[in-house]
Amino acid sequence: MKVRHATDPDQIPGFDTDALRSRFLVEDLFGSAISMVYSHEDRIVVGGVRPSAGPVTLETADPLRAGHFLARRELGVVNVGTDPGTVTVDGADHQLGAKEVLYVGRGSREVSFAGEGGAAFYLVSTPAHATHPTRKGTLADATPIRLGEQRSSNERTIYKFIHAEGIQSCQLVLGITELAAGSMWNTMPAHVHDRRTEVYLYFGLEPEDRVVHLMGRPDQTRNLIVADRQAVISPPWSIHCGFGTGNYAFVWAMGGENIDYADVEPYPITELR
């Protein structure tokens, strides 16, 4: 498990492209059977699992100092692949099709992943102080919110899975946003939420396409060029939005002080610099 430390926004002007990417972009989550990054921004752990060569078990790691991974954590799992897969939690099998989600409650001891070649599980975990039931969510269960317009190239559907009125959690809030065909912009107008860190995992991009992700303080933005299945860590002071050169979807997941999706400060594009 790799560790990323938290950053102060005053550090950003001193970062060149490589420094910015090494702190905020997670490039290689799906290069091996399992890969994890522990961010000190709200202690969010993100991971990627490719079970094509055989079942993969979620093990604890040194930064957690815990007997098992979910001893004091909760977990969201999203199948960002093309084949269905199975997540087994303490002996119970949960089948996850593409874009389906499993919430795994604190205290679960044995979690493993299996699936055909195209199954790929994205993991997001936050610290938890109580146990909520393990529960699966499908796109049909998630209340869709349609936002944006064709004329502004940002027609998209937001599916909320783990949130205050959906699958219950301690602090994890998680959903999937799908861009309509021909729309390229997500999260415009952009926003910050001082009480939560957010991680975006872009997926469904063709190999030759990229998302240009904007980050930074609203009056000092920077960009990251992001490929398929790469994640961006967005600290509480940073905007997060982007435009793609091709169609894409993304998993957004947050942890922090509250689980109020609407607790955001929007910034119209006229105020961004």
Ligand SMILES: O=C(O)C(=O)C[C@H](O)C(=O)CO
């Ligand atoms: O397209 C969007 O707008 C989003 O998906 C926004 C995210 O849900 C988000 O940033 C939540 O804070």
Ligand SMILES: [Zn+2]
């Ligand atoms: Zn946000």
